[in-house]
Amino acid sequence: MGVWKDTEEFMNYIVFDLEWNQSPYGKKQSNKKLPFEIIEIGAVKMNEKKEIEDTFHRIIKPRVYKWIHECIREVTHFSYKELSKGMPFEQAVQEFLEWCGPEFYFFSWGDQDVMELQRNMKYYHLLDLLPGPVIYYDVQKLFGIRFENRKSRRALEYAVDMLMIPKRKHFHRALEDAEYTAEVLRCIESENILPNSSIDVYQNPKSRKDEIFIAYPTYDKYVSREFEDREHMMHDREVTSTRCPVCGKNARRKLRWFLHNSKNYYSVSVCQEHGLVKGKIRVKKTEEEQYFSVKTIKLITEEEALEIREKREAVRRKRQEKKKDEAKKRNAE
Numbered sequence: 001m002g003v004w005k006d007t008e009e010f011m012n013y014i015v016f017d018l019e020w021n022q023s024p025y026g027k028k029q030s031n032k033k034l035p036f037e038i039i040e041i042g043a044v045k046m047n048e049k050k051e052i053e054d055t056f057h058r059i060i061k062p063r064v065y066k067w068i069h070e071c072i073r074e075v076t077h078f079s080y081k082e083l084s085k086g087m088p089f090e091q092a093v094q095e096f097l098e099w100c101g102p103e104f105y106f107f108s109w110g111d112q113d114v115m116e117l118q119r120n121m122k123y124y125h126l127l128d129l130l131p132g133p134v135i136y137y138d139v140q141k142l143f144g145i146r147f148e149n150r151k152s153r154r155a156l157e158y159a160v161d162m163l164m165i166p167k168r169k170h171f172h173r174a175l176e177d178a179e180y181t182a183e184v185l186r187c188i189e190s191e192n193i194l195p196n197s198s199i200d201v202y203q204n205p206k207s208r209k210d211e212i213f214i215a216y217p218t219y220d221k222y223v224s225r226e227f228e229d230r231e232h233m234m235h236d237r238e239v240t241s242t243r244c245p246v247c248g249k250n251a252r253r254k255l256r257w258f259l260h261n262s263k264n265y266y267s268v269s270v271c272q273e274h275g276l277v278k279g280k281i282r283v284k285k286t287e288e289e290q291y292f293s294v295k296t297i298k299l300i301t302e303e304e305a306l307e308i309r310e311k312r313e314a315v316r317r318k319r320q321e322k323k324k325d326e327a328k329k330r331n332a333e
């Protein structure tokens with residue numbers, strides 16, 4: 001028998017993967033509250049040494065989309081007959097969370113599965129079982145940090161090939177993909193995993209006291225409460241503050257917040273001690289048409305600051321051209 005120290009403190013590593021279906025008749029007939037209906041849950045439970053201890057697999061009978069979208073069929077090789085023998089989502093997800101145990105970390109390939117799991121749970125009024133915001137580990141991101149430049153987003157099969165993990169099974173089925181993801185995770189050392197968690201903001205903060213502040217190794221992240229519109233949000237002092245990620249002091253603004261495309265604001269500030277600081281605010285809209293922001297703050301080089309300045313110039317030029325065009329039109333009328 002093995003002797004386990006600190007057993008109570010260890011969190012299970014739950015590596016999971018979902019397959020989902022979507023409207024076979026395109027976006028128009030898609031259910032807005034559930035554009036992707038989960039049809040399969042596969043998961044692997046790992047211990048502290050990243051050894052596989054157990055697996056979980058359920059097929060779910062679809063209720064929102066009664067036919068399988070052609071591209072889903074091609075990728076997953078699911079037949080409708082197979083799915084019709086599945087269990088209701090409510091039962092599958094409750095069994096899944098029970099199987100996960102009281103304490104666990106979620107791992108998945110990419111950032112979509114954690115969100116879709118919550119959206120499906122909300123649809124069936126089960127979101128209380130998984131209180132947010134959900135902290136998890138995105139193995140696709142961890143792979144990028146450990147083996148490539150940080151920003152790369154690779155397919156699971158690419159990572160499997162690169163790490164020379166033997167390929168015995170199909171891709172794009174939930175349990176197989178969870179197992180492959182677990183194999184990739186085993187190649188990443190804990191010191192490259194633990195500081196690089198991700199936060200899913202599908203269940204976004206509702207009030208000031210729920211707002212989120214996280215310091216990552218190379219940047220700070222802040223998730224605001226909700227606002228009724230963008231203007232109110234961009235006038236909030238906390239949303240627009242730019243504190244140096246190293247010392248926490250207010251960095252002096254060099255380039256005011258500007259809207260780059262419809263979703264992202266940028267700014268550049270300077271900390272007297274630590275240099276240039278980039279601010280980025282991503283505007284998010286909830287299903288209830290409320291706005292909130294995800295802000296990241298990081299130190300940057302002169303070159304990167306120049307790139308942001310050029311972005312702003314491009315926005316300004318575009319706006320001027322638009323004005324000119326409108327004036328021309330008016331004159332022609």
Ligand SMILES: [Zn+2]
Nearest residue numbers: 244247271274
């Ligand atoms: Zn500083």
